[in-house]
Amino acid sequence: MVSEVLILGGGLAGASAALELARADVPVRLLERETGPHHKVCGEFLSIEAQHDLRRLGLDPVRLGAVPVDRVRLVSGGTRIEAALPFQALGLSRKCLDEALLEAAQSEGAQVERGVKVIALEEGKIATSTGSRTAERVFLATGKHEIRGARRDAGSGADYIGFKMHWRLAPRRMSEVGSAIELAPFDGGYAGLQCVAHDVLNLCLLVRRERFARLGGHWEDLLAELMRAPHLERLLGDAEAVFSRPLTIANLPYGYVCDPVSPLPPGVFRLGDQAAITAPLTGDGMAIATRSARLAVACLRAGSGPAEYHGKLQELVRSQVTRAMLLQRAVELPLAIRCVAGLLGLWPGVLGRLAGMTRLAQVPPM
Template identity: 50%
Template sequence: MTDALILGGGLAGGAAAALLARAGKSVHLIERETGPHHKICGEFLSIEAHQHLADLGIDAQALGAVPIDRVRLISGPSQIEAALPFTALGLSRHILDEELLERAQAAGVTLERGVRVLEVAGSTVRTSHGDRVASNVLLATGKLPVREDRQEHREKDADPYVGFKMHYRLSRRAKEQLAGTVQLTLLEGGYAGLQMVEGGRANLCLIVKRSRFSRIGRNWSDMQALLASLPRGGEWLAEAEPLFDKPVTIGNLSYGMASACPSDDPVFRLGDQAGMTASLTGDGMALALRSAFIAAECLLEGKGAADYRERHRAETGLQISRAMALQRVLEQPVLRTMGIGLLRAWPGLLTHLAFATRLTQRRPEPEFGFAG
């Protein structure tokens, strides 16, 4: 029987697979897509995220990652800019996820692509290619829900978010204005993030409440028109060239920690399956990688899923609660106006907020100190 069956080949799944295989465990990873693909993601690697990648032996800048050291916040006519308390990196999931999967395969992981997970029932997983059984099941399917025999899935939020992602080729002027900067534009019921990634591309990731999306018009062209109509934050769109035939989209995004599991639930839930932080903090990729390290450590110590959940909450709960508090403030028009006023008076508060919503740093266990 396989030591670990990992469902999903994103950041959390790929990293956990590589860590466990390099430590001598037999690992089987199932990925629904047949090849490299784009995913809804801000593609912002915070300092914690690229430190985790370095621990995996991955040099993100060698893959083309773009340094980012400033943040620009736009709300209506107001624009506030400040230094980040670290140098972040912009790198697409199209590149990074595949690098992790290649590393996992090189470490001995069995990778099945083009296989859909139909249901998880304890240590047995029903797939489009038959049942798979393992000593430990790690659920790392990101934002995609999976049917489980022990879990009743309900929306955590009565008005969840809808997400969009598009890559663009910017005009020379817009590219120069965005250089080294992550730009966050606040909208009624949501926000948009724009930054450079590898290959001279800009990544736009936009989320908006489902109710607001319905009022706007329920299509991508209306969302682009809304962004372009803003007094600031959307002027670059007029000369931008979209690089996908259509945007990557997803619905029913509910942020915060995942619902509590029964104490005897044997499934390890990684990445967004364990909890989704507010996107505007840019720590989602770091959280996914952190969950992989915690899960691998627990499995190598002979610990079960309940111990993993406890350790995961201890290491990530504070970041997620702070991030969600910030998001709730920005969703309230009066509080948002007050907050923007404070930031205009003291732009350095942006730097402090970026620092306050980081994951705590940690030292990896010795067996996770991999060379490239």
Template identity: 55%
Template sequence: MADALILGGGLAGAAAAVLLSRAGKTVHLIERETGPHHKICGEFLSIEARHHLVELGIDPARLGAVPIDRVRVIAGDAQIEAKLPFTALGLSRHVLDEALLDRAQGAGARVERGVRVLGMDAMAVRTSHGERSGTSILLATGKLPVREERKDSGHKDADPYVGFKMHYRLSGPARAQLEATVQLTLFDGGYAGLQMVEGGFANLCLIVRRSRLTRIGRSWSDLQAMLSSLPRGGEWLAEAEPLFARPVTIGNLSYGEVLRRRPDDGIFRLGDQAGMTASLTGDGMALALRSAFLAVACLRSGEDAQTYRQRHRAEIGRQLTRAMALQRALEQPLLRSLGVGLLRAWPGLLTYLASATRVTERPAEHALERAL
């Protein structure tokens, strides 16, 4: 039996595997995919995420990450731009997740791929390849749900989001327009983020309420037509070349903190399994990595999952609260209109909002030495 059984090889799971292996723990990581793959993600690395990756021994620049230092918000015929309070990076999960898994294996973790988690409790995990167990179980399956025994069903969003992602090869003018910029397009019932990633490609991540999607028409072509019809923000699609046969899609997304609804069952829940922040803030990858550092700090100190949940809530709860308040406000037409008016008058508010929705600096007592 491994000291730690990690379910999921995304950012949080792979980061935890690296850190625990460096600390001398035996680690068994299970990943459902057999090789590199794309995930629903804005692929925006904030300054906090960059700091965590450096501690993990990952240099995003060497992986081809693209610098981003401006933000552009488009709503109706309004377009507002401002400087980011830091230099972010655009890097696909296809590349970054594999780099972290390679780092985990290099640190000594056992990585088992092509294994699906079918169900779990606090003691064991049922998989497509039989039962797996560990002294500690870390759940890091991202946005994918896992069937759990005695799980508190909690609140379910009556109108959840549906997520779409596509990579494009842009025309020269469109690419120049997007240089060093993350572009956020707001529309009724959702929003779309667009930015460059490695290889000279653009990543479009689109989040839309299920009810709004039904009115649009449900198909990907209908969604693209809707974006193209907006006064601004969709004109680049006319000459863009899609790079996937079909978009990456996921349904039933419910954002916000979920830890308060989880049973005290001894499982360490990481990343989106702990709390899914509003994607428009661009801090989701930082939060996933932070949860891994927090969980490993607790495990190394002999602390339980309940202590981890309390620390996670203390460090990340404020970011989740602010991010969700911003998202809910933008969903209200009147508040969105007022907000856009304020941004037009004071573009510097965008810079402030980018700072206000960041995860806080990691307290020194939770920091792990890079020498591990």
């Protein structure tokens, strides 16, 4: 009998793991820092792999209000290229999805404690805002937040700042977006747009810190720069901002993949963004979260420890992350994106194939 598993974080990875463990009658307790449903900085793109993992757990994203995404569109200057995705993706708010997973986990017997902030991992205990906790097996799923005692190697990916804003659009504007995910590169970054409800558009973007500073260092400055693109000005010019301010995050180690022998307290498994952070433009972040949860549960139930799990996870995601980071760096270079746009203009179908090349591999057999 596996002793109680302590999950730190109630996002996509943590909640998925809690649900699967509870259904397998493994005692599980989950600590979530927020007191209720909340939005997160995320592109909210559910790839076919993430959908498969969610449906394994008995969760149907379409029943939660997810909308179809079956095309990819690249808009750069006056160039607009569109192609079919090699799969049907979905757009769905993380606020809705994460809460549905937590509720499902609770209904299966998982103990969920809200309003508990994890502060540090120390030898033999976990420091939280409500006191110290102990557990033989810990799933570290705190997402983008760094935890003392379990910091990730920042590398060169920490030069970016991420923003997210939801907009409520008129029906005629939503029809312009349609069922496409739209990528709009600009000097020093890129924006991604897609529908996440019948009348809500998610704008998620990444910009290099120095570029943001040159623009003025404020959201309004960055938004004004984006609005110089005619199609974005047309879409967002009369849109209603759903949030009073955008959600933002910085200092993330994009390109990070956990090391199987990284120094962590015994019994700690990294999940989701704590395990790997891929380039957002490929839309694989949510799939990495669900796959890491699935793999961690499988390893735990098979009697495997963190080192074996981290090795299998590294094998699963390393190639995807490497390809995704190369693609991200390419779209930030004005000359490179002009060349790519020219080639894609001649062969639009290549755009869909590029999307297919960044998919995750299958979960290795246990």
